[in-house]
Amino acid sequence: MSRSRLTTAVAAFGIAVITLTGCAPASSEAGESPAETADALEPTTITLYTSEPQEKADELVAAFNEVHPEVTVEVFRAGTGDLTTRVATEQKTGKIQADVFLAADAPTFENYAADDLLREYTPADVDALDPAVVDPEGFYVGTRIxxxxxxxxxxxxxxxxxxxxxxxxxxxxxxxxxxxxxxxxxxxxxxxxxxxxxxxxxxxxxxxxxxxxxxxxxxxxxxxxxxxxxxxxxxxxxxxxxxxxxxxxxxxxxxxxxxxxxVSQPVGIFADSENVEASEAFVDFLVSAAGQKLAVEQSYLPVRSDVGTPEGAPELDDIAILAPDLETxxxxxxxxxxxxxxxxx
Structure with missing residues (x-):
C-alpha cells in the first residue's frame, strides 16, 4: 500500500476551515446523527490509547456510553510520544493491544497507515465534517482543531x-x-x-x-x-x-x-483490532453532533459547523493558519x- 500521495485536504485547511463557521452541512441535523441513533451492539470491551487529558477522556467515554452502554472502553492515557513508543514495542512483540488510537498529529497516522497498522474506515457522518480533517484514503479522521x-x-x-x-x-x-x-x-x-x-x-x-x-x-x-x-x-x-x-x-x-x-487530534482503528464494530461506533460518536458538542464544551474548536464554538474563541477565519504539505x-x-x-x- 502506498502513502506517497500528498494530503491536499490538510494543506487546504486555510480555505476549507472557513466552512466551519459558515454553512451547515445537509447530511445531518445538529440534534441527531447516525452515532446518536445507532442500534445496540454485542456487549464487548475496546481499548483506547489516547493523549487526551484523563478528565476529558473520562467525559468522552461517559458520553459514548450514553449511546452504547453495552460497550466498555478501557483507556490508557499518555503523551503522544509515550503512546507511539508503546505501540512500537507492541508491534515488535506481534500484536498491538489497543483497538482505537486518539492522539495529536496526522503525520503519526500517516506513518501508521504506511506500515499497514490501521484499518480503513469512513465515519457514518463524514459529509458533515470539514474535508480538511478527513484522510482521503479513509485511515483516520480529525476530531477537533x-x-x-x-x-x-x-x-x-x-x-x-x-x-x-x-x-x-x-x-x-x-x-x-x-x-x-x-x-x-x-x-x-x-x-x-x-x-x-x-x-x-x-x-x-x-x-x-x-x-x-x-x-x-x-x-x-x-x-x-x-x-x-x-x-x-x-x-x-x-x-x-x-x-x-x-x-x-x-x-x-x-x-x-x-x-x-x-493539529486535529485524529482517531483511527488499529488493523489488529478484534472489536471492529464497537471501535467503528466509537469513531462515529467522536465526530457526531453529540461528540462534537462535547468537544466544544471541553473548549476545543470543532470539526463540523453545526455545533457552535467555545465561548471566547475567535472565528476560525480570523486566525492565520500555517498549513504545510503534510507529506513534507x-x-x-x-x-x-x-x-x-x-x-x-
Whole structure:
C-alpha cells in the first residue's frame, strides 16, 4: 500500500476551515446523527490509547456510553510520544493491544497507515465534517482543531507578543516556557512546521533557543506555568488558555501574525483490532453532533459547523493558519525533533 500521495485536504485547511463557521452541512441535523441513533451492539470491551487529558477522556467515554452502554472502553492515557513508543514495542512483540488510537498529529497516522497498522474506515457522518480533517484514503479522521499559540500572564506582561518573531527579543530571555516534542505530539509537529516555514525556519528556532525557554513535559504544565507566573509567556495549545481564563487565572492568548500550526487530534482503528464494530461506533460518536458538542464544551474548536464554538474563541477565519504539505512534515518531523533537542538542550 502506498502513502506517497500528498494530503491536499490538510494543506487546504486555510480555505476549507472557513466552512466551519459558515454553512451547515445537509447530511445531518445538529440534534441527531447516525452515532446518536445507532442500534445496540454485542456487549464487548475496546481499548483506547489516547493523549487526551484523563478528565476529558473520562467525559468522552461517559458520553459514548450514553449511546452504547453495552460497550466498555478501557483507556490508557499518555503523551503522544509515550503512546507511539508503546505501540512500537507492541508491534515488535506481534500484536498491538489497543483497538482505537486518539492522539495529536496526522503525520503519526500517516506513518501508521504506511506500515499497514490501521484499518480503513469512513465515519457514518463524514459529509458533515470539514474535508480538511478527513484522510482521503479513509485511515483516520480529525476530531477537533487545536492551534498552538502564545499565552501570556496578564499580570506580568503589559504588551502581548504579537508574533513568533517577538519571542526572540531579549526582553523574553528566561521568561518563556514551551512543551517538549519528545513527549507532546503537537510540539513535535510544531517543530517540523516551524522549520519548514520560510519566515521562521532554523534561524528563528535558534534565536528562540538563545532566550533559554524552560522545556516542560507537555502543554498542561506550560499553561500552568504561565497562569501562575512562574514563566510569564508560553507556547501552548489554545484551549488550555481558555480553560484557565474561565477559571479566573490571569492568562490570555495571542495568535501570532505569521500564522499558527494546528493539529486535529485524529482517531483511527488499529488493523489488529478484534472489536471492529464497537471501535467503528466509537469513531462515529467522536465526530457526531453529540461528540462534537462535547468537544466544544471541553473548549476545543470543532470539526463540523453545526455545533457552535467555545465561548471566547475567535472565528476560525480570523486566525492565520500555517498549513504545510503534510507529506513534507511527515518526512521531516523526526529530524525536526532532533534539531530541537540539539538547540534547546
Amino acid at each position: 487545536i492551534p498552538t499559540v502564545i499565552a501570556y500572564n496578564t499580570d506580568m506582561v503589559e504588551k502581548a507578543p504579537e508574533s513568533w518573531a517577538d519571542l526572540t527579543d531579549a526582553e523574553y530571555a528566561d521568561r518563556l516556557v514551551m512543551p517538549n516534542p519528545d513527549v507532546s505530539g503537537a510540539a513535535a509537529y510544531n517543530a517540523a512546521v516551524w522549520l519548514d516555514e520560510d519566515q521562521l525556519g532554523e534561524e528563528w528556532l535558534t534565536a528562540l533557543a538563545a532566550n533559554r525557554p524552560v522545556i516542560a513535559d507537555s502543554n498542561g504544565p506550560v499553561s500552568q506555568a504561565v497562569a501562575t507566573g512562574t514563566q510569564p509567556v508560553g507556547i501552548v495549545v489554545d484551549y488550555l488558555v481558555r480553560e484557565l481564563a474561565e477559571q479566573g487565572s490571569p492568562i490570555a492568548v495571542s495568535y501570532p501574525s505569521e500564522g499558527v500550526p494546528f 512534515i511527515r518526512s521531516t518531523q523526526a529530524g525536526a525533533v532532533e534539531t530541537f533537542r540539539e538547540l534547546f538542550q
